[in-house]
Amino acid sequence: MKMGDAGKTVRLGILGLGNRGFEQTKLLSSMPDVRIQAVYDPCPDRVERMVRALSDRVSYPTAPAGGEDELLSREDIDAVVIMTDWESHIRLAIRAMEMGKHAGLEVGGACSVQECWDLVRTAQRTGMGCMLLENCCYNREEMALLNMVRDGLFGEIVHCQGGYEHDLRDEIGFGDKNRHYRQHHFAARNGELYPTHELGPIGLYLDLNGKNRMLSLVSMASKAVGLSQWLKEHRGDRPDLQAHRFTEGDVVTTMIRCARGETILLTHDCTLPRPYSRGGRIQGTKAIWMEDNRSIYVDGVTAHQAQDFSHSWESDAPYMDRYESGLWKQYREFGLRGGHGGMDYLVLRGFIEAIQQGTPMPIDVYYTAALMAITPLSEQSIACGSLPVAIPDFTEGKWLTGRPQAVGPYRLTQ
Amino acid sequence: MKMGDAGKTVRLGILGLGNRGFEQTKLLSSMPDVRIQAVYDPCPDRVERMVRALSDRVSYPTAPAGGEDELLSREDIDAVVIMTDWESHIRLAIRAMEMGKHAGLEVGGACSVQECWDLVRTAQRTGMGCMLLENCCYNREEMALLNMVRDGLFGEIVHCQGGYEHDLRDEIGFGDKNRHYRQHHFAARNGELYPTHELGPIGLYLDLNGKNRMLSLVSMASKAVGLSQWLKEHRGDRPDLQAHRFTEGDVVTTMIRCARGETILLTHDCTLPRPYSRGGRIQGTKAIWMEDNRSIYVDGVTAHQAQDFSHSWESDAPYMDRYESGLWKQYREFGLRGGHGGMDYLVLRGFIEAIQQGTPMPIDVYYTAALMAITPLSEQSIACGSLPVAIPDFTEGKWLTGRPQAVGPYRLTQ
Numbered sequence: 001m002k003m004g005d006a007g008k009t010v011r012l013g014i015l016g017l018g019n020r021g022f023e024q025t026k027l028l029s030s031m032p033d034v035r036i037q038a039v040y041d042p043c044p045d046r047v048e049r050m051v052r053a054l055s056d057r058v059s060y061p062t063a064p065a066g067g068e069d070e071l072l073s074r075e076d077i078d079a080v081v082i083m084t085d086w087e088s089h090i091r092l093a094i095r096a097m098e099m100g101k102h103a104g105l106e107v108g109g110a111c112s113v114q115e116c117w118d119l120v121r122t123a124q125r126t127g128m129g130c131m132l133l134e135n136c137c138y139n140r141e142e143m144a145l146l147n148m149v150r151d152g153l154f155g156e157i158v159h160c161q162g163g164y165e166h167d168l169r170d171e172i173g174f175g176d177k178n179r180h181y182r183q184h185h186f187a188a189r190n191g192e193l194y195p196t197h198e199l200g201p202i203g204l205y206l207d208l209n210g211k212n213r214m215l216s217l218v219s220m221a222s223k224a225v226g227l228s229q230w231l232k233e234h235r236g237d238r239p240d241l242q243a244h245r246f247t248e249g250d251v252v253t254t255m256i257r258c259a260r261g262e263t264i265l266l267t268h269d270c271t272l273p274r275p276y277s278r279g280g281r282i283q284g285t286k287a288i289w290m291e292d293n294r295s296i297y298v299d300g301v302t303a304h305q306a307q308d309f310s311h312s313w314e315s316d317a318p319y320m321d322r323y324e325s326g327l328w329k330q331y332r333e334f335g336l337r338g339g340h341g342g343m344d345y346l347v348l349r350g351f352i353e354a355i356q357q358g359t360p361m362p363i364d365v366y367y368t369a370a371l372m373a374i375t376p377l378s379e380q381s382i383a384c385g386s387l388p389v390a391i392p393d394f395t396e397g398k399w400l401t402g403r404p405q406a407v408g409p410y411r412l413t414q
Numbered sequence: 415m416k417m418g419d420a421g422k423t424v425r426l427g428i429l430g431l432g433n434r435g436f437e438q439t440k441l442l443s444s445m446p447d448v449r450i451q452a453v454y455d456p457c458p459d460r461v462e463r464m465v466r467a468l469s470d471r472v473s474y475p476t477a478p479a480g481g482e483d484e485l486l487s488r489e490d491i492d493a494v495v496i497m498t499d500w501e502s503h504i505r506l507a508i509r510a511m512e513m514g515k516h517a518g519l520e521v522g523g524a525c526s527v528q529e530c531w532d533l534v535r536t537a538q539r540t541g542m543g544c545m546l547l548e549n550c551c552y553n554r555e556e557m558a559l560l561n562m563v564r565d566g567l568f569g570e571i572v573h574c575q576g577g578y579e580h581d582l583r584d585e586i587g588f589g590d591k592n593r594h595y596r597q598h599h600f601a602a603r604n605g606e607l608y609p610t611h612e613l614g615p616i617g618l619y620l621d622l623n624g625k626n627r628m629l630s631l632v633s634m635a636s637k638a639v640g641l642s643q644w645l646k647e648h649r650g651d652r653p654d655l656q657a658h659r660f661t662e663g664d665v666v667t668t669m670i671r672c673a674r675g676e677t678i679l680l681t682h683d684c685t686l687p688r689p690y691s692r693g694g695r696i697q698g699t700k701a702i703w704m705e706d707n708r709s710i711y712v713d714g715v716t717a718h719q720a721q722d723f724s725h726s727w728e729s730d731a732p733y734m735d736r737y738e739s740g741l742w743k744q745y746r747e748f749g750l751r752g753g754h755g756g757m758d759y760l761v762l763r764g765f766i767e768a769i770q771q772g773t774p775m776p777i778d779v780y781y782t783a784a785l786m787a788i789t790p791l792s793e794q795s796i797a798c799g800s801l802p803v804a805i806p807d808f809t810e811g812k813w814l815t816g817r818p819q820a821v822g823p824y825r826l827t828q
Contacts, residue, residue, distance in 0.1 A: 155643070158686060159636045159665040167725060218632045218800045222573045223675025229569070229699045251573040251697060253669050253679055255800065261637025265667055272572060273713035274702045275725040283665060285643045288688045293707045299687035311581060311689040386632045386669065386802045 007033050007356040013077040013101070014061070015068060015092055016084035017041035017050045018181065020106060024083060025050060027338045028348055029057050033356070036061040040071045041084075043179060068092065072099045079355055081133070081348075082106060085181040086193075090115045090372070097128040102361075104133050104351045105368065107196045108181075109375025113392060116369040120394050123365040131351050131361035132368035134200035136278070138346035142201035143325040145282060145289065149205045151323065153298065154284030160205055162198025163267030163279030169230040172271070173241070186248040190221050191379035192268045193248065196371045198278050199266060200363070205282060206262050209366050213399045214264070214391040217256045219378035221249025226271035246271075254378050256391070266374070289316060369394040421447050421770040427485045427515070428475070429506055430497035431455035431464045432595065434520060438497060439464060441752045442762055443471050447770070450475040454485045455498075457593060482506065486513045493769055495547070495762075496520060499595040500607075504529045504786070511542040516775075518547050518765045519782065521610045522595075523789025527806060530783040534808050537779040545765050545775035546782035548614035550692070552760035556615035557739040559696060559703065563619045565737065567712065569700030574619055576612025577681030577693030583644040586685070587655070600662040604635050605793035606682045607662065610785045612692050613680060614777070619696060620676050623780050627813045628678070628805040631670045633792035635663025640685035660685075668792050670805070680788070703730060783808040 010033060014025050017039060029036050039050050039061045047063045054061055064070035072080065072095055079102035082092045086108035093103035094115075110116050123130045136142055149157060168182065175183045185193055206212050227246045235241050250271045256264040267279055280291035287298040295313035296302070302314045331346065338345035350362040373392060381389045393399065424447060428439050431453060443450050453464050453475045461477045468475055478484035486494065486509055493516035496506045500522035507517035508529075524530050537544045550556055563571060582596065589597040599607055620626050641660045649655050664685045670678040681693055694705035701712040709727035710716070716728045745760065752759035764776040787806060795803045807813065 156639055158639060159683075216800070218634065218669070218802075220632065220669040220671055220677055222677040225570055225572060225675075226699050249677075251677060253677060255632070255634040255667050255669065257634055257800070261639075263634055263636040263663075263665060263667060269573075269697070272697050272699060272702065273711060273725070274697070275711055275727050283683070283686050283688070285640050285686060288686065290706065292704065297687060297689055311687070313689050386630070386671070388632075388800045 007353065009033050009035055010352050010355050011035045011037045011076055011078045013037055013071045013074065013080045014039040014050075015041075015071065015080060015082045016106070017043075017046040018083070018179070021083035022046070022050055022053070023339055024081065024106075024344065024348065026053060027345060028081065029054050030337075031349075031352065034352060037077050038062050038064050038071045038074060040064055040068055042067070068095070072096055072101065077101055079104065079129075079351070081351075086185065087111050090119050093130055094118055094122045097122045097126045097130060100126070100128065102129040102131075102355050104131050104348075106133055107135070107194070108372070109191075109193055109195060110372035112376050113373050116373040116394065117392070120365050120369050129354060129361040130365040130368060131354070131363045132196060132200070132371060133347050133351060134196050134363055134371070135340055135343040135347040136197045137200045137204065137363060138350065139201070139341065139343040140324065140328045141320055143328060144320045144323040145280075146201070146204050147323040147325055148289075148319060149282065153287055153319075153323075154282055154289070155286030155299075157205060157262055157282065157284045159263050159265070159281070159283040160202045161265040161267075161279060161281035162202050163269060163277065164194045164197050165267060165269040165274060165277040165279050167272065167274050167276070168270040169227055169273075172227060173231055173234055186227060186246055186271065187244060188247055189379060190224075190247045190249055190252070190382050191376070192219055192252050192254045192266055192374055194268055194270075195254070195266055195374040195378075198280065199264070199371050199374060202264055203367065203371065206258055206260075206264070208258070209370060209395055209399050211399065212258055212260045212262070213393055213395070214370065215257050215259055216388050216390050217254055217374065217377055217381060218386050218388045219252060219254040219381040220386045221382050222251040224249050224271070226250040230271070249382075252378065252382070254374070254381075256374075366394045366398075421767065423447050423449050424766050424769050425449045425451045425490055425492045427451055427488065427491040427494045428453040428464075428497070429455075429482060429485065429494060430499075430520070431457075431460040432497065432593070435497035436460070436464055436467070437753055438495065438520075438758065438762065440467060441759060442495065443468050444751070445763075445766065448766060451491050452476050452478050452485045452488060454478055454482055456481070482509070486510055486515065491515055493518065493543075493765070495765075500599065501525050504533050507544055508532055508536045511536045511540045511544060514540070514542065516543040516545075516769050518545050518762075520547055521549070521608070522786070523605075523607055523609060524786035526790050527787050530787040530808065531806070534779055534783050543768060543775040544779040544782060545768070545777045546610060546614070546785060547761050547765060548610050548777055548785070549754055549757040549761040550611045551614045551618065551777060552764065553615070553755065553757040554738065554742045555734055557742060558734045558737040559694075560615070560618050561737040561739055562703075562733060563696065567701055567733075567737075568696055568698030568703070569713075571619060571676055571696065571698045573677050573679070573695070573697040574616045575679040575681075575693055575695035576616050577683060577691065578608045578611050579681060579683040579688060579691040579693050581686065581688050581690070582684040583641055583687075586641060587645055587648055600641060600660055600685065601658060602661055603793060604638075604661045604663055604666070604796050605790070606633055606666050606668045606680055606788055608682055608684075609668070609680055609788040609792075612694065613678070613785050613788060615694075616678055617781065617785065620672055620674075620678070622672070623784060623809055623813050624816070625813065626672055626674045626676070627807055627809070628784065629671050629673055630802050630804050631668055631788065631791055631795060632800050632802045633666060633668040633795040634800045635796050636665040638663050638685070640664040644685070663796075666792065666796070668788070668795075670788075780808045780812075
């Protein structure tokens, strides 16, 4: 990446100006080689706030009166960043590509497997880039772990775990279903709603769509009582919310089996009290890493302690330093910026620079579709009593002989 | 429990004198109200070692030349402790009850669901006690956690996890299949081979067979490469072992759904490098506990830290002290003894004292069958591509109105 070096200016349209859209747009507008041409959100107050926040910028964005379609049909836009509600990400990305724009999608699961296929077909037909803006693929720890995997530290990888374990009762409980992207999903769906933060990096460790792919999954949901109990205690003002029967299980567990025999375990856990975790775990024939105690154990390397059970953990911090990606070394010198510890900036740069250089998206449409499809597939499995469900091969066999697009997010570590 | 106070002498026969049988028999023989009448193992050297080790005891055991059957038919034996290979536990327990002896079974999964039914039917028909000697139900931490659950610290329980995460490559790899109980299971089975250490306590938290039961499970197995790779490096002397294609997946994950909507996640992980863990987790509407970082988070109680994600863990140690069971307080005063931090002694006392008092076994035959059946059920699920499998209700509806036997392991905490 070129970091601060301005390349060819990329002209952006922005769809969705909630809190996430607001912050990411400000961050994008701070890049010298990015121009925000137009912004849109159905809520006028959000548009106004955004335009006001950017009013000191050289490139002052406009807010198209005609909404999404007017924005997408503009000639002076190269690409669109979509930060709307989950259920419109794919629809808008398809529409953007059809209008000749590259599409960057904020994270979130799909609503149907078919729309994932439509996304792939549209990218294939139009030749436009489509990238899931999965920031966790660019996090310092996840990128260091990818280096450890590639360096063979773990030996042959056998099993990975990850989760989105984040107490969101406050956010969902005080959200307004007309303006908040999560609440109505928890109200009426039951599945792995948010798999990409953990599965994005895990897929890199397992070389998914490289020389591997996900074959099938099974999901199981616990009862849904966390949010209801929270609402009873905190939303006396909203008897309608208190009376609502939320459907999303408090803990949804998903097991995935891969073509090369690895298993992946995902946990979605957002409506019970808990500290935040992405619940990472990597297990191979030579080592295990676990996020929840920030530890690693390397066979024959980690010192044994004279205890009943003779193995003990060591801190993962020295490994994170030793295996730090070149990108992060560069980035720390350049100066971290943006949200979530700096990874938000990197994922946006990945998108912008692929457009500038005319290279494939670092997280391509096949990978995007594979990650997003987990959500509707997990709903199907749960709806059928935890039946195993086949996971489509969106590359249609191209994974067998290498990456369907030449690069993949892998170049990030070079 | 009466601890050191000798009650009516219980006269025991012992089947199985491997390392476990040897240690547990020595421990039993140290109890003033227990007399080891006879011991048996098909390996003569083990019998000899055992008899030698007990030769200074008041009650010198004999080794019946006629084997199991001769031992089981003796009139001077009240009960049998079965510590043979996994696949003979149930067969021998059934035979013991038929011969009018109470049966204590060392842990391990069943080989078929039918033999679990046979175990239940035999206990019902003969009126003899049958107890899985699940020591972890008697561990200090697990018993304290049960008190926390009952005290409402966790609110409504939603999800539990546990595992048998124990690097046994050494033990299995150097074992001899004719004398070691694990190796041939890993060689030819694929399932949750050893669920009871974690599921025993979890079942108490969830009141299984009390007012709840397990409805269905799904299992998934990773590839099996850990043991083979280890053998290649460590058993150059055994080309037959090196060439063998082991079937037990390195990581086997099982999801269980309960009648009241809770989910349980089990992990069997014995052939990859890792520190030991039983991977415990309890999640409710008010708190979460996690073994791997020895921490707890209680909603509104655990102090928040000013971080990006505003919740943080606190050590579980003060909670383990505050909620320590009365039994453990007594036990510490009495003086811990026996293996595995003291719990081995307690589980044996649970068995002995139920016989002395003529009360139901603290871990009864219904609970024993439910735990042991998980193994063949998980094999079925994996064999059918992770199909969901129904879990039998061995109580045949008695759980709906309370415990099928009056007591259950619950009295231990009183």
